[in-house]
Amino acid sequence: MFIRNESFYSFRRSYPIITILVAIHLILFIWMNFLPGGRSILAIGIGNNLAVAYGEYWRLITPIFMHIGIGHVIFNSFSLVIFGPALERMLGKFKFLLVYLLTGIIANIATFYLGNPYMQHLGASGAIFGLFGLYVYFVIYRKDLIDSANSQLVITILLIGLVMTFVNSNINVLAHLFGLIAGAALAPLILIGVKPYYASRVVADDGPPTFDPDRWQKKRVTNKRIKKGLWIGFAILVAAGILARLF
Template sequence: MFIRNESFYSFRRRYPIITILVGIHLILFIWMNFLPFGNWIRALGIGYNLAVANGEYWRLITPIFMHIGAGHVIFNSFSLVIFGPALERMLGKFKFIVIYLLTGLIANIATYYLGGLTYPPHLGASGAIFGLLGMYVYLVINRKDLIDRANSQLVMTIILIGLVMTFVNPNINILAHLFGLIAGAALAPLFLSGAKPFYAEQRVFVDATEPIFDPNRWQKKRKNTKIVKQIFWVIFGVLVLSGLLSRFIL
């Protein structure tokens, strides 16, 4: 679910919503940092509770797409590329973009109401990405038919590490992370209705001379190989979350 081996062409064809979102991240990052009127775009779209109180309600959505630092945009986009594809395929394009934007919106609304008018300006896709992680929490607990044991262990380990890092790192929008996660888990039953396992759409080979797809193939690997792979992806997930949790509050 979380290992990407597609070419760029096949990835953008199979996951168009994620491709578009990452493209928006990069375009806005380049515009805000290197092109004319970049400072104006940043000032107009950044999350700022006092401005929201004065009627600039678009600031509850626009920060989801905006990043300033190169590390911030790269790691947030990486997180989306890793955790998003399985959900885009299971939910479908429309449900995926709705849950992504809705959890990001809820995260920013929580920041507005609980952070107060003096809360510092904030931006980044982390709240929405934690919304996706919240959906995985629900999958692991209540929809084991949609996620296998190995992926369950992997994603829960990464989520727990992400939560710990949320509280120990400075300049983090803790409210957005927590409420994005909660919103994703709470809305998951509604959006996962009728969903099929990610592996269900994979091609099954019937030619005896060709390999046969087996959704339980990872369980048949030797135990030490499985442990090495899990350790690798946990470390990679930690690195991704390190970037995900950086410079969320300016």
């Protein structure tokens, strides 16, 4: 589910919503940091609790797409590329975009009501934790949608992510927690009629049944890849913590 081996062209065709979201992240990041008018875009779109209180409700949505630090935009975009494709394939483009936006908005609403009145914030982390909320629901209630190895990977990455949420002082804790809760809460409705990731792929099988003598070797290779994915995920999150402190 989480091992990416597509080319850029095939990834773009298979996961158009994720491709568009990452493109928006990067375009806005470049614009805000390096192009004329970027600071105005930042000022207009950043999450600002005081401004929301005065009726600027678009600020509950726009921060989901905005990042100001290089480590922030790279980590969130990379997380979306790794953990989003399985959900876009399983849910379909509309449902995936809906849950991504809803969890991000709910995270920002929680930040508005429970955070400091003068707090400013931005980033896709709330929406990404919303995706993890769906995966947590898989692990607990819909084991038919995820295998045990990927369940272990999800829980491991999530635990590390939660630890980092509380360790780093510049993290929007409320957005992370309520994004996660929102994803799990929406899961029962979002997952109606959803098939497992492997079942959502189109497999051509026009020939007669055949015996594959290498099937056990292939399984061992797959297990090695999953273990490698665990370590890669761990390394990514540790690196993100370092980058968060630097930027």
